[in-house]
Amino acid sequence: MNALLITVLAVLLSLAALAAFVSGRRVIRDDGRLRLLEMMQRRGAALPEPLSEPAVRNQAHALRVCVTCPNKDLCDEWLRGSRTGDSYAFCPNTHYIEQLRQGRLAFNRV
Numbered sequence: 001m002n003a004l005l006i007t008v009l010a011v012l013l014s015l016a017a018l019a020a021f022v023s024g025r026r027v028i029r030d031d032g033r034l035r036l037l038e039m040m041q042r043r044g045a046a047l048p049e050p051l052s053e054p055a056v057r058n059q060a061h062a063l064r065v066c067v068t069c070p071n072k073d074l075c076d077e078w079l080r081g082s083r084t085g086d087s088y089a090f091c092p093n094t095h096y097i098e099q100l101r102q103g104r105l106a107f108n109r110v
């Protein structure tokens with residue numbers, strides 16, 4: 001029983017160490033560039049005018065998603081044009097950007 005418990009603890013510690021390593025590498029490799037704006041420009045998307053509080057909140061949410069995005073390498077490839085296809089496969093903000101581009105986001109006035 002103790003051997004099983006020790007094995008389970010060892011596996012859990014290994015997984016935690018691996019997660020910390022991957023997370024640390026992601027932070028170290030991050031150059032701090034805000035790719036969301038580049039992606040919006042590339043797709044021809046812009047914030048609605050006049051700007052409303054809901055629009056700002058949605059943009060703030062998209063920025064938070066972008067800052068913590070694990071796919072920055074794929075994003076850079078796509079922005080450089082060395083990756084074909086749309087960005088739905090790797091960018092969690094693609095739907096938001098496409099809605100902005102098509103002017104289909106309905107922002108409630110406050």
Ligand code: SF4
Pocket residue numbers: 035036039065066067069070071072075076090091092093094
């Ligand atoms: S792929 Fe990630 S880093 Fe690039 S724009 Fe989308 S959310 Fe931001």
